[in-house]
Amino acid sequence: MTKPKSNLARLPDSGLRHLRPATRAWVERVRADWALDEHHDRLLQLAAEAWDRAQEARRALDVLGLTYDDRFGAPPLVLAEPATGNLG
Numbered sequence: 766m767t768k769p770k771s772n773l774a775r776l777p778d779s780g781l782r783h784l785r786p787a788t789r790a791w792v793e794r795v796r797a798d799w800a801l802d803e804h805h806d807r808l809l810q811l812a813a814e815a816w817d818r819a820q821e822a823r824r825a826l827d828v829l830g831l832t833y834d835d836r837f838g839a840p841p842l843v844l845a846e847p848a849t850g851n852l853g
Contacts (some may be wrong), residue, residue: 780811785820788813 781789792813795801801809 781813784813785817788817 781792784792793810795809796806
């Protein structure tokens with residue numbers, strides 16, 4: 766069941782250009798189907814950004830593996846994904 770659309774101002778769509786097309790489409794579907802207050806709209810955008818960032822980290826880990834040595838001999842990618850909570 767969907768809620769009626771809100772008349773409240775939305776964040777500008779230009780604020781979504783940095784999202785992957787599939788993620789941007791998801792945000793647009795949620796916005797079309799649900800009445801979101803401004804603070805909910807901001808949380809939706811943050812969730813979309815976090816999703817894209819987690820997917821970027823996953824792709825990098827898939828390609829590079831869990832560790833590689835940077836110029837200091839440290840494995841930086843291992844630190845990229847724990848913040849997403851997706852280490853399964």
